[in-house]
Amino acid sequence: MSMTAPADRLLYTPKEAAGVLAIGRSTLYELMAAGAVKYIKLGRCRRIRRSDLESYVAGLSPAA
Structure with missing residues (x-):
């Protein structure tokens, strides 16, 4: 089983x-x-919504 889930899933x-x-x-x-x-x-x-994962990543600040 792959460690990554399909990107088209909602949850x-x-x-x-x-x-x-x-x-x-x-x-x-x-x-x-x-x-x-x-x-x-x-x-x-x-369950974590795909949109919540995207929001979390978008809110990360790059390392200085």
């Missing part, structure tokens, strides 16, 4: 979203807990 699992962002799953959960990456809850499951 990603945290594991898939971490793969898309090329970060660890634990790091993604920390970003979610801090409110940096928004997510939705569907029952007991967490």
